[in-house]
Structures are given as C-alpha cells and as structure tokens.
Amino acid sequence: MNETETRLQATYDTLHAMPEVGFAEHLTSAWLAERIGTAGFSVTTGVGGTGVVAVLKGTEPGPVVALRADMDALEHVVNGETVRVHSCGHDSHCSMVLTAAEELAKAGIRRGTLKILFQPAEEKLTGATRMIEAGAIDDVDIILGIHLRPIQEAKTGQATPALYHGSSYIMEATITGQTAHGARPHLGINAIDGAAAAVQAVNAIHINPVIPFTCKVTKLAAGGATLNQIPDKAVMALDLRAQQNDAMKLLLTKAEHAIKAGAATVGASAEVTVTGGVPGAEYHPEIIELAREAIRNVLGETGLLAPVVTPGGEDFHNFAQARPSLKAGYIGLGCNLTPGLHDPAMKFDRSALINGVNILIHMVEKLLK
C-alpha cells in the first residue's frame, strides 16, 4: 500500500469507530473539519446543524465543484441492545472524499474552487435541505456524490457512472365528518365511510405504466372508545414512489384529489399534507460522461457498468432541485458489499475505497485543472 492508501484506510478506521446518528455527528464533523483544515482548506463548521463546508480556491477563475459526503450512521437493535453502526457506509464516503480532497490540495487547484460538503443526517432525509438553507450550495456549479453499492449492483473493480434513486414521499390526511349517536347516523357524517371511499380512489390511481411507480395506503385509523357513536375523524397515510420527478408530481396531485373526492362522496372533508420525502435523481449528461471517462481511466473498460436504477431514496437529489443550474453526478462504487446496506452486519471489500478516491480525483482534475 502506498502512503495515500494507508492514510485512507486509517481515516476509515477512525470514522468507523465513531458512528453517530443524524444531526449528532459531533465527533465526526469536528474530526473531519480539523483534518481538512490541515490539508489547506478554509473550513466552516455548524452548517445546517453538524455540517462542514471546506473551500480551496484556485488561482484562475473557473467553476465551483463540490464533493459531497454524508456523515451519519444508523441505530440498530442487536441481541436486544441498541447500537450505532455505519451500516450504510457513510464513514467510507467521508474517507474517500477527505482523501480525494487531501490529494487534490497537495497537487493544487489551478482554476475555480473545490468545495467539500460533509453533510449531516442523510438517513433522516433532511440534512441536505438544512445545508441548502444554510447557503452551502449558493455558488456551486457542479456537485458530485458517491455511495457504496451492494454486490448485486456492482462488484469490487466496478462502478456505475450514474445511480438513479427514485423519488419517494409520504402523504398524510385527516378526514373530518360529523359525529352523531349510533341510532341516528342520518344526522352525522361517518369519517370511516369517507376514508374507505378515499382508499378505493387511491387504489384506482394510474399513471403512465412505462414509468415505475407505486402508491399505497400505509395507515388508516378511526373510531374511538365509544362504539355506538358515528366517528367524525379518520387519519390515513400514503407511501408514494416514482422513478421520475414529473411522474411523482402527477402522483401527488392525483393522490390528493383521490382522498378529497373520496371523502366528499359522503359529505366529509379532507385535509391533505405531504409530510416528508425526497426527489428522484436527475443527472447532467456531461457529468455522466465525465464519470464514465473517470471510471474507464481508473478501472478499465471492464469496470465501467451501465447506469443503475435503484428504488431507494437519497436526499442528495434535493441539491439539484433547489438549484436548477446545478449539474449533478453520482457514482455507485462496487465493493463486494454483503449482506446489504442497513444491515448491522454489513461488510465490504475495503480495498475498493481507493478506486472511489481515484475516480473522484480524476473528475475534479478534469473540471478544475
């Protein structure tokens, strides 16, 4: 192992030993801030909570290129004990981005600006939004992300130049009717009847079937302790998924209409709110091409996979939605990862990390040298 790889592995060991959950990445962010400061970057901490922004300027004008790494771990119950584990590999993302930043700083940036974003709370799907609100991407032209992939998607020595996460949202609704005595239902409006009609209407939603999507009712609750009373409230929740953002917009509109119209069939009203979610991936063709070239350069033609579509969500895609001029790209790195992400027993081939470092360096050098 050369010096860079030895440092990369030591960085990974350090971060792996301090797993912290979203917005509580205090040790992780302080450690990363110190290291990247030592590498010559100007560092701002406490960005959007526990986020870190580090900036290195070139001598000539040029684009602002950001590398983003998420920092948070997950909580699992193992043998009856709650433990924090880096089971999504975010420690490896920080290790790769930090090492790439250190190498790039050593060589120096000729033009433009290299910006490093260590982002909190990806698993809570709100960390990216908090950094956006704090102004972290106000001047950014190009943003790159990277994530370890399960063995089914990519093996050690392989990488995909574009990982297409889907869009996923949660919608919640309260259906309001009119209570009445069970003997006099004609004086009330049964919220359960309204909710049942809403469920039927939601299940009849269709959008263009060539775009993968699902729309499911995941919660329905109504009625209280008094069983001879007409209930006047029902609450429901929906989990919506679509592989394209335009399709998701349509799905959200149709779902809201279905709930309101369903409730209206019995004279009830519905209040509908989108309470969480993330947009799907939208990458710039230039950046995908650049990623292809970088992967070919580092791993050879056999290491270059086609773009991968994955049903999972990533809050990285809020960056491109918040700043339409932003060109985004996202590498999926093969590393023989088993049995799967978010499994507390997740393990992977650490020798693959240097591939991620070299792919990122190659991309930034093309953009800023």
Ligand SMILES: [Zn+2]
């Ligand atoms: Zn995850």
Ligand SMILES: [Zn+2]
């Ligand atoms: Zn992750």
